[in-house]
Amino acid sequence: MKIQFDVLRKSRELVLKELEGLTIAQIHTTPIGFKNNIAWNVAHLVVTQQLLHYKLSGLNPLCPDDLIEAHKKGTMPTKTFTAEEFEEVKELLVALPDTLEEDYQAGIFKNYQEYPTSTGFVLNAIENAIPFNNFHEGIHYGIIRSIKKFL
Secondary structure: OHHHHHHHHHHHHHHHHHHOOOOHHHHOOOOOOOOOOHHHHHHHHHHHHHHHHOHHHOOOOOOOHHHHHHHOOOOOOOOOOOHHHHHHHHHHHHHHHHHHHHHHHHOOOOOOOOEEOOOOOEEOOHHHHHHHHHHHHHHHHHHHHHHHOOO
């Protein structure tokens, strides 16, 4: 599993690199043909990881409920972050993979509620959810890169 945590950290490093040089207005721009913006995608990565790993394991997510409600699957951008708020989202993006690895090693993920994903994968254990989340993050990394081309 170590490689999966390393992949997650690397994926998030790449996302942060894509944010370099962008203004707060740019990260909130939704180009024509897209359903969301870069800010939403970044917050969605934080939220989805927490829901797939913690919530489906019967544990409390480690990010605010309002962030979850505004950025979970099926939502669209409704929140405009201040620069300070978006910094907090980026801090979660960076810190939560380490917490996940520590919690996994501590064995806190004992139960898992089966979850059929929209891509057809059925998650039934944390050991399935971690690599699936990495796949999901790769999709959104590509979306972020695509949006950036239209800014």
